[in-house]
Amino acid sequence: MTTLAPSADADPDASPWTPVCAVADLQPERGVAALVDGRQVALFRLFDGSVHAVGHRDPFSAAYVIARGIVGTRGEVPTVASPMYKQVFDLRTGVCLDAPDDAAVRLPVHAVRLREGLVEVGPPLASR
């Protein structure tokens, strides 16, 4: 598997951003999967127009399915529920809201930016 630099700063020669699709390709509140530098990423466009990217791999089943979950909210938090065993994740932080203290079941979060109508995904952000 390709090894990615831990952050964009560490590898200034290559662009850290990968354009993956048009914003218009994303239906609000329905995810899609994308291949970004050999990694599987789940992309979501929310009702408010914001776009989020998290790891596509479901840590509970080890299957790559997160993009196929139902998008919603828990309180103010935008969420996706894994379609396999229904654990719910915070789309902004990747934290599993059913096990918020367990780092092993946290989804990696990728930076996302919108440029000229395209969605561009960056490498995974270091978890805070």
Add this chain to the structure above:
Amino acid sequence: MTFADCRQLVVVGGGMVAHRLVEALVDRGAVAEGGWQVTVLAEEPRAPYDRVALTSYFSGRDPDDLSLGQPGLWDTPGVQLRRGEAVTAIDRDARRVTTSAGREVGYDALVLATGSSAFVPPVGGRDLSGCFVYRTVDDVAALRQFVADAAARLQGRRTPRRVVGAVVGGGLLGLEAAGALTALGVDTHVVEFAPRLMPLQVDEGGGEALARLVGALGVQVHAGTATARLTAGRDGRVARMHAAEGSAAGLDHLDVDVVVFAAGVRPRDELARACGLAVGPRGGIAVDTTCRTEDPAIWAVGEVASVAGRTYGLVAPGYTMAEIVADRLLGGAAEFPDPDLSTKLKLLGVDVASFGDAFGTAPGALSVVYGDPVAGVYKKLVLSDDARTLLGGILVGDAGAYAALRPMVGRELGGDPAAWLLPEGAEGGPVTAGLPDDAAVCSCNNVSAGAIRDAVRCDGCTDLGAVKACTRAGTSCGSCLPLVKKLVGTELEAAGVAVSTALCEHFDVSRAQLFDIVRVTGISSFSELVDRYGRGRGCDICKPVVASVLASLDGRHVLDGERATLQDTNDHVMANIQKDGTYSVVPRIPGGEVTPEGLIAIGEVARDFGLYTKITGGQRIDLFGARVELLPAIWQRLVDAGFESGHAYGKALRTVKSCVGSTWCRYGVQDSVALAVALELRYRGLRSPHKIKLGVSGCARECAEARGKDVGVIATDKGWNLYVGGNGGFTPRHARLLAEDLDTATLVRTIDRFLVYYVRTADRLQRTAPWLEEIEGGLDHVRAVVLDDSLGIAADLDAAMAAHVEGYTDEWRATLEDPEKLRRFASFVNAPDSPDPSLAYVVERGQPRPMTADERADDATGRSGAVLVAGPRLEVLHP
């Protein structure tokens, strides 16, 4: 299994009371190393069953439905049930019993629970063919067979007529038997020696009301009549019942085809007599109030026990005795209290209840009586001399107030007692809150109002089912369930525990309420619905519910516009997700009928796409391992071969399973396949609160296992019997009879209404069995709605189903015709046809299966011969 250092308890008899005794000992942890080891010797060839519900066996239930308590009791280590092995002798000196199998079993304690046998009065001809008693499953089965044979014989005569039967005895058991005969289509007479029916439970007024009600059901009552003898016809079977001279109604004789003796029971105390134990004045093994006989190692419980000179023919006192003996065996000090002889029964569909001092024998007792001869209702309350305290009562024709009144015996009723007797209004409200904690609510299992409240307050039970499991309240005769349900509701409300029917944090209403909102407002999008009636942006609970409700009401495609965002992944890609993130595909095979060409087409698709194939329980074929981006290509092939979506992925109609039916089967009486195909094509695509399964069997052998389905249809020689509320799964249920001998048109209309009513009113993920249990009024209510239009909504239900049938389209075909919808089936938005690189398979028994985690680990280190799969075609390599 044998425990070391155990005392041996031998229980003679395998009835309901024996069952309760063992249950009590197991519950209290007495069956264990250093405690007791239990052997139950049962004469009948089956585990203890619910004898009280025996008559329901006639309305189509099978003996398994009569099973008692939690399954698995008889598998408890240290408990042994020997069926079909009666005890023939007791050697008290050696503390040993001998069994019919010639076995000798030693005991430290012996409990006699041999029950009673039917009493057959000493009349001539009582042993003739066609004479029965009414006591065991075998009695009932033999009676049923005899009546079926007689009916066939009489129908075949030149002048066909119905079977005529007489029941000797007009008490509890006699009316039960009369109900059973009537259910079998027999013209039934009841012959009672006393001047009224149920002389032990009801007074003259109650007896009259009862006779009127029973008479209106076509049962002829001959009270004050003694049976003199029975004589046979030329074929040797019983043919005539002669009344004794001087009988009240002047009856001389009845010409009959079958006779059932239900004139009471006699304790089976022979074993005790033979080993020299004392018996009571009217039979039964003499025991003290601890249920111990004069031999300290021997106890007697149930109908065979004569406690302080009296025997009891009801199950509740028997259960009490079982609990006492369990307690005493553990060194406790329980004693037999004044027993509660309250009774509530539905006999021939007529409610009869009798409780407390029903006859007003207490000094100065007053009676308040309400009678409505037209409606056939008689109610009497017996009150103390100051007219304040309830002493007892009799309710005939309408026993709705029984559950609330019985626990009040011995207490002040408050207000005007007469208010309890008027129609309606008597059931419960104020009483539930005011019911003292020590008031017995369930008399069968001796559960107090306090115990039920504790189950909610302390044990965390949050619904009726949990309370039933925790306290056993309402698990025997069930007559107290309305009151238990009210108590649980009141307690939950008081505790602030969610009696909430809120769907989730986004909607405060239940699924049924949401359904009504959408139906009435005509709202057709989630966004509008959540804006107006909810909050937030929904979740994986409410979104699929709204999707299902919208689908039920307007039938638009599941992937239309915003609808697509509401669907669970299964509905979104119209396939079933599997553990590795691939999907399985199930084409519809209506009724399980498939042509050779169809089979070949499915086989070719599976072969060409490298799919694992398995036959499902619903008589179709499941194709596993389909990656999301291949689903359209797979379905194009299937649709071209004439298949359509099987909705295996949806909360929707799944399958209508059938047996081969009269077309091929030598036993079949109707064409079950044709009906199953018609039903499956009618209901395909119907979205519902949970999956729905149907079954159709072509005869009573029930090879389609229709009674394990939400809707089961079983052919009869006159039409179809319709059962509802069955399921397999975690809590298996047998479907219950909704209607009998329907013609096909009526059957279909009835199923239409049942399904639409279920779709509209059930909770989220609630299958038909719990729905029937939860809905107010239960099965009777649903029957009234779908058969008698009791709510006046039948036309609406019919129209809803007609709209569904009219509007059905195959959603896979529609998807293939719409490029916009097909875009959803991309593996990656930036690489639509690339397979998920993480998928890996190995071949097992000639087919692919996902690699296990261990195999993946081996694979990574290059030690396995497994194959990674990439193309649409699996390269099958044998490792």
